[in-house]
Amino acid sequence: MTVSQAKKAISDKLSHFFGVDTKTATDAQYYKAVALIVRDRLSQMNSDFRQEAKGQDSKEIYYLCMEFLMGRSLKNNLYNLDLTDTFKKALESFDVSLDKLYEKEPDAGLGNGGLGRLAACYLDGLATNGFQSMGYSIRYEAGIFKQKLVDGWQTELPDFWLPGGDVWLVPRDERSVEVKFEGWVDESWDGDFHHVDYRDCNTVTAVPYDMYVSGKGKGVSRLRLWASRKPELDMGLFNSGSYVKAMEQSAMAEAISKVLYPADNTPEGKSLRLRQQYFLVSASIQDIIQRHLTRYGTLDNLPDKVAIHINDTHPTMAIPELMRIMLDECGYDWDTAWSLVTRTVAYTNHTVMKEALECWSEDLYKRLLPRIYSITKEIDNRFRAYVWGATGDADKVERMAIVSGGVVRMANLCVAGSHSVNGVSALHSEILKDTVFNDFYTITPEKFTNVTNGIAFRRWICQSNPKLTSFITELIGDGFITKSDELLKLREFKDDKQVLDRLAAIKLANKEKFADIVKKRNGIELDPTSIFDVQVKRLHEYKRQQLNVLNIIAEYQMLKANPNMEFQPRTYIFASKAAPGYFMAKKIIELIDALSKVVNNDPDIKGRIKVVFMEDYNVSLAEKLMPAADISEQISLAGTEASGTGNMKLMLNGAVTLGTLDGANVEIHDAVGDDNIFIFGLKTPEVMQLQKKGYNPMEYMYNNDVLKSAVEFIQAGVNGKSFGEISSSLMNVDQYMALADFADYQKAQQLSAKAYQDKEKFARMSLMNISGAGIFSADRSIMDYANNIWHTQPVKFKEETPKASKKSAPMQAEAKKPAKKSAAKKAEPKKETAKKQTKKPAKKSK
Template sequence: PAEQVQGLPYDLPIVGYRDAVNTLRLWSAKAVDEFNLADFNKGSYVEAVEGKVLAENLTKVLYPNDNTMAGKELRLRQQYFFVACSLKDILRRYRRLNETWDALPDKVFIHLNETHPALVIPELMRILIDQEGLDWDKAWDLTQRATGYTNHTILPEALEKWPVSMMERLLPRHLQIIYEINGRFLQKISSLYPGDIKRLQRMSLIDENGERYVRMANLCLVSTSSVNGVAELHTEILKKSLFKDFYDLWPERFHNVTNGITPRRWLLKANPSLAQLITEKIGDHWITHLDDLKKLEDFSGEKSFLEALAKIKRCNKGQLSNWAMKNLGIRLDPDAIFDVQVKRLHEYKRQLLLVLYIIIFYNRLLADPNYDPVPRNFIFAAKAAPGYYMAKLIIRLIHGVANVVNANPKTRGKLSVAFLPDYRVSLAEKIMPAADVSEQISLAGMEASGTGNMKFMMNGALTLGTYDGANVEINQQVGDENMFLFGLRTEDVARLRPTYCSRDYYNGNPEIKQALDMIKANVFSLLEPGLFDPIVRSLLDYNDYYMLLADLKSYSDAQDR
């Protein structure tokens, strides 16, 4: 190889419930030659340590900003590094106990979680063919049966494409293998669908439209034995639209595995008071058999139980309030409703929809002194991808709205907005038990599953959401009477999109118009005029792709309920 890097393993014990301990193996990149003395003696002091810096950059930051070609290349290098290290370790362990490769799929199954580890396929083929001497057909059979692919979202960022020119330069042997997989696959498709050139173009592993790209999702679909989505609705979307050609070819490979969460962390550990109350009522079997929680329905009319639930919720809200004041200087009124949206910041998750509603709510308070709703604390926490400009701008808008709303004495005690920084598991463990309302408001058809919806509901929050992702299956379990559903459904989105005009909603609803006009008039960016113009343009000039304005009235009505 043109470059050599060492992978140094670090084993992290993952301590589970009771005696369960798993090991998570992480990898750090190290230079083979950390210091070049010859370069140093020539006065090339930077070049003397250049190899060390370049090697260790591979694992300095996971998922680096890929808005530049250098960032894209670092991502591809990073993905191959982790694949190569992990696969070599897996195969080393296998060969320690097995003399031949025949039992590999019986002993090893490699889960490709999204397309990020898709290079497992050509790397495993390379090892089996080039190093172990297997013929193509045997290596291909083993590779297919030993791998499976999970798709987590229909969004483009999960369907990675790498420039052929970059793959050719960095991973030429892997590209040869991908070409061979593609050639054999397209021959099969051509024989099944003679003359269907468009189908061949759609299913090819190589995107030939303009600059040539390797489609990593297609590589996973062709090369693995199992494909799944992560919620019933999401899996149906994969079958009927996104991966329809592949589903038509191999329906037996597709199945659904709805995402899940562990009650040991998100209830037993995060909310010990509620866990203790549940155990007092139904025993501790629920800790490992969550279906036992259905037994709590027997106590739904018991006054003392409901009072105990309310007391625990109030205590959890007080604890989060105290933490926020002590660590952030943010005041949260524990007697107000904690209306919470915490998750990755992405436009399809529609944090902006909640922001627009907050502005509407704020305007109602100012316009009508007699308007006396239950006081609200709107709580956000999120992180945005490093190169996601619009997501970062929405975070700034949340802060801008919070600064205006929280400073107005006319709305104090009735409305507050807080953004809790550095969202992470330990912070989520404080937020989930304290939430009264769980915001799950993605555009229908966009959210693959979601797990925050499960964590909030497990801790007694009411779900306010669209009929999307795992909200659908939660609704099937708890019923309409125990959720606040609103908005377009997946089929409505598809029907409306061809004729959708966001300005019709802007011009047709005075509250929506006022909210957007306030953003445009720099009410929330007084010292930086025009800061939020891109947000307004995305909603009006670029026709609101995620259909916030179409759902805003329905969302507002659901909030009012």
């Protein structure tokens, strides 16, 4: 697309959709006009891509996840399509700033933390690598929530992102499906045919909206988001005078897609969460099956043509839902259906803590989902028989059971019903085999593998840190943008003083830019020459923000006692959201806020310590913060963090990790070596040994005066507020051993301060981290999944007409070429209604 074509397209969209011309249009209208142009282009590319894929042996990848933390789409898509400069120039001719248009787009409120951001990065990786793929989730109207601190206490406000965000969504009403809840199930047999009828059930309509996701290349991913609607008002109820009940049914249906992760500390909250999960999987699996039958007319080849991936346990019911469709609607016998399902579905686990594995009350599961419950019970019965036959161990049978003690164990169902189970870091995958799923591993070791998480490099360095990207391109060319391992070439410059000075200057410029944001948002002046020490992640006790707080208090008390001592200035930056029902997490946020008011306003400190809590952390804020970080705090207790992805984004932007040997920190350590990371704390075997022996936090407190004083500071109240719950928990329970790791953590902090004072050394450490980050690309992760789990290959694109070859200078960056339209004929629109499949003789499935 040329600049003149872009100008005409913008003018046409403004006139057609908004009835305005280029002189009277607002920035918001310009933003939507450009978004519509990009969306149309992606739609065309998607058609071309699907046409190209026809006849190739490349599976359809379906990725089910409760959340996709997409962030903003305009900047990402323009970059991936090589259209940023084109639209920048076109808009400048109308006296409009593209950067201002970026700010008009809300962050899509479809995710919460690392799980959702990982899923979003994988859509980018799937498109870039050329896989046919579709993500499935829910179109949450009010997102996770907007975070507002009111006198330090987290308050949740609705995040209405659709005004401004829905421009990226293409409604597909013709693909709507029905999802049934509650009621009664009548089963009967007609010869060999099994019939299932539903009575008095509550039916909800799932309406799909498609979001196109670009990659760096010709591939396009789709994210299909389901909105819940009540099919129609029950006029029988209404006319009989039950007005409230009739309206209640409609409201309950639409509540399903209102909010991501409603608080589940009430029976109503639990019920809504379970409804959301089944709504997602039922709509998605029905859609997948319809699409497959339209193309092939049979499900016999499902495992050969399709990979269904369950990201964490939220979409677990995809397994019994697939069984339901095969048994009840397609006439398969149980054994054949189970074989097809287990060869199609794979599962990624995201927690190493057994207590965090999702379980549902059997009574609730049975009441809300009667047919799914009966299938789950049958899976459980057959799986119990299998385990007994393999082991003869009754205790093991009970531990591995899917339904036991009045509880449905979703993780056990995932492992039983999947052909592959993977962790998301090398350490995590070993812990799964050794502890969490050890019983399963001893019987089916071949199921278990590892795929370390990855991030979308195009977003997390190219778009977030353009100065660093340009400098890297000067040094090694731009091949690293799609071949991330080329970053290793940077190590040739690790002793080049000019290169290190430039790196330090770029970091300082990014810090100055972020300091301006903090001044505007928080009213706090930051010193850009201080260490920017960053801990940004979901607030949870295992991530140990409380350990960070204890160290800040200790440093504060040290400076109060010795105001004139030499001290490396340090700015502690926090950003996180707590789950609405997680009281202790909210108290820790309140403590950070209270501590910031004490420290930042104490004249004795002279600005040498600053504490900042950034409200309402989201992808757009992360894109500004990651390039400004010097220290990446990854301080979870060893053996509790599955992987982490924030650690990878910070590393890629040159921050040096200060952390435990937990999650992907282990692989970061391997990639950069001992000299370029600050490792502290207990290792996983030591943690387990201490837990077994019996951990007493008071022993650590009374043997360390600095620690004792810090805990007592919290106990006495901070800035006029009481935090007895936190101090009591630390002294008496301290489940995540913050006190045990405190002394070692302080040493690591001191080492990092000393390293930072040697500017050349710290710049070298930064370069070593950037150069070692290539292994954490989402492109690499996706190829690992494709090769080892999905067993498929990318779509091969037809070669363009070759041009006369020219010998390129070594290390020279390839010139960027404008995106070309595919020569392939546009795919004809498909009618995606399912063909009626011939019934197979069915064996009794009971």
